[in-house]
Amino acid sequence: MNSLFKNRVFLIVQGADLLQQMGIWIRNMALLFYIMEQTNNNPTAVSMLTALEYLPIFVFSLIGGTFADRWEPKKTVVLGDTLSAFSTLLILLLISFGVWQAVFAATVISAIVSQFSQPSSSILLKKHIPSEYVGTAVGINQSLMALFTIFGPVLGAFVYSQLGLKSSIIALFIIFITAAIIQLFLPSYREKKTEKGSAISDIKEGFKYIMGQTNLKLIAAMFLISGVAIGITQPLDVFVIMERLGLPKESVQWFAASEGVGMLIGGTLAAVFSKWIDRHKRIVITSTLISWGIITVVEVLSIWPILTGSARTLSGVTTAFFEVVFSGMMIKEVEAEYIGRTNGIIMPLLMGGMLLGSTSSGFIVNQINLFSAYLIAAILTLSCTILTDRLKLDKKTLAY
Template sequence: MLQQIGIWVRNMALLFYIMEQTGNNPTAVALLTALEYLPIFVFSMIGGTLADRWNPKKTVIIGDSLSAVSIVVILGLVSAGWWQAAFAATVVSAVVSQFSQPSSSVLFKRHVPEELIGAAIGITQSQMAIFMIGGPILGTLIYSRLGIEASLGVLIAVFALAALIQLALPPSPRDTSPAPSPLLRDMREGIRYVAGKPNLRLTAVMFLLVGCATGITQPLDVFVTMERLGLAKEAVQWFEALAGVGLLAGGIIAAVFSGVVDRHRSRIIPLALMALSIGTVIEVVSLWPVLTGSVRFC
């Protein structure tokens, strides 16, 4: 919960701050998104490979502690007039998450009974959906009322408190038996395994294309709000919240009709991707907030 608060306060505060500092420069907004996702591309495989080699409890605690310390430094630079340092907040948070998230999954695997893992992951996913609704509103409220320095202060407090809470986790010593193989060899074997399975290979390509599409369109959300709909940039929070409501509703529907979803998965995925494509086109050409909001919800 604390990490979700931190993510959304960071996302909304940095978006608005960079836009104000650069005069709504779309290149600066796109750079902010690139700096958020590039570490995921570079470090995700490394973090996943190292998750079982390191002590997962220490990894998540150190990760949140480093995030808090780094934001302290960034806050000092921003206060001194170095507004460009705000970009570093996104980079640090994204890099740290690529090591702490896999370790969190290891903690689930070690300490949650196998028959309850599905329910535990479901609760976590529901939390993420709920914060997709309230997170943009909270982040916008803090920034618009208190400014960038207070927003960064909230980030420091949130990450520091998360690190303290994680001290109460059960001990999770590093697994040293059997001795781990070399890191690069593990990564190569993982790539070969995916490449050797047609279904996994196709899925990887699909996620690559969806990721590219998301990376292209996401930085433009705020400009659609401003230039197509004629609204203030802060109004983007309501469209983000509608997307969160839609995600939560879709998750509930999928859970209720899980049997139908499993039987028709091969049809549902292509239809969902087509719906996303059509919805994106409608959102871009729409001049009516109600229509745009309806598309974001769906």
């Protein structure tokens, strides 16, 4: 691990990620509170803010991943944060002229830029971090992201309450421009000059690459099914809190925080035991899916807050292990020139599954009951173990 902390690329990428997470939470809370003030707590306006954050993932994930594979990664991440920084100044100018709706653009621009910069960060790690340290690097990153899941809303709310919207936006500019500056110290990657085809042909090659890899096809199917299961239960958490535990709806935040704590613990453990996890991927993936299935049933059956909170914490731990395993596999085992497109094709399947699940969850509850919705989600999750049994994890690459 000491060698990892001496790795300049890891330190710079991690430092930029921390700044970006800080900026994202300041932005999220500032815009949420500001929009609620401007619309008199209109739930439609608030839900639109969330929709505008996730919609670009569907529209730009594949596009961003394709161009991340084509462009020099250092230039991409620097340009991305620079664009994010100066877009905040434009939004501040529009707000000063009374166009308060411009705040929605801040979410859209940030979400679009991230679809280009995130794959580029993975490419940098692929090229500059030894494969034996990738699991540890992903585990550390997961722990820090979980830390922001817990404390990010507190930070964002504090900045907005103390500084107000305009000063919060200026803080965003400073944060993103600082991230861009520190990434200027990343090493440049010079590719051998080869003639590149069109972006469309690159996208076709990306699909062909995934369809030619047995593991990637299985992972794509697993992400889609898991997404449906997550989507079914996610909107229903608040009803479990109220109907099963008899608590007010506001209590849902504490159970979400419990899961964040679990992700922090899981990310830390994954970083420490990354070599063991790397040698036992199948066991980790299978046990994670089984744990998710059991936890899902326990949550809907539990009438004790302590049991439900413990289940959510364990869910966070297993989620961290799951993400570390698959993030590590993507960085280590997918060929560098296909990382962006692979991410751009597979991740929307997860989001699409979540969208499908969330839209059907209300129908399931209305037609059957709450327990059945969670049972269906648990069965879907457990069914993924059939796919894990077919994964070829003894190979050095994801090739068939």
